[in-house]
Amino acid sequence: MGKRVSFSAHEDRARGTEPDLADLLRQVAAGDEAAFARVYDRVAGAVLGLAVRMLRDRAQAEEVAQEVLVEVWRHATRYSPERGNALAWVMTIAHRRAIDRLRSWHAAGDREERAGRLEPRRPFDEVAESTLTSLERERVRGCLAALTELQRESIVLAYYNGYTYDEVAHVLRTPTGTVKTRIRDGLIRLRDCMGVAQ
Structure with missing residues (x-):
């Protein structure tokens, strides 16, 4: 790639000018790709160690470490010695990436937990269901589909799931007040759609 390098790592060590x-x-x-290889050798262990400590999952930590080192390669121009030492800059990137991964995990867990709560808590009443004709079920489905998403979700949770x-x-x-208003x-x-008299 035509990159200019002053000395190889071996020559620098031999000269004592690492x-x-x-x-x-x-x-x-x-x-300079050779310089990046040397940066990699110097910081990869510390970056991986930090990621493992924060994430407690070796595979995830290795992914984060890889992301950090790619960021160092792509954005080395952002490093400024006036703002602090080079290792601290790299480790700040590592810390930020690990935090992002943790937040992503927690957000996914929260979504799964909320979805789990949407499961019906009351047993399905087969007798009541069997009394509805196919036409009535279709009408209810059609009327529910005409509601806003928040209205529909609120009603299903409150009246079908208890x-x-x-x-x-x-x-x-x-907010609870908003839920009450949407349900009302x-x-x-629904009453108007179903043609139910007041």
């Missing part, structure tokens, strides 16, 4: 990490990052910023207003609000991450408005729209 460059410091900041110098290597400056070379990486200029596109959730309280507060529980519906918690699952949908919506949704029931009015």
Whole structure:
């Protein structure tokens, strides 16, 4: 790739002039692949160690470490010695990436937990269901589909799954007052849609 390198790592060691990490990052910023290999050798263990400590999962930590080192390669120009030492800069990137991965895990876990709460808590009443004709079920489905998403979800949770207003609000991450209003408005729209007399 035509990158210019002053000395090889072997020559530097022989001369006793091993460059410091900041110098290597400056070379990486200029596109020096050999300098990046040396940065990698110096920081990869520390980056992986931090990721393992934070994530407690070796495979995830290895992925994060790889992301960190790619970021160092791509954004070495962002390093400024005036802001701190080079290793601290790299480890800050590593810490940020590990935190991002943890947040991603927690967000996925929260979504799964909320979805689990949407499962019916009351046993399915087969006798009641059998009394509905196919036409009535289709009408109910059609009328429910005409509601807003929040109205539909609120009504299903409250009337089909037996959730309280507060529980519906918690699952949908919506204020209880808003849930009550959406359920009331949704029931009015359902009644009108179904042609039920007041």
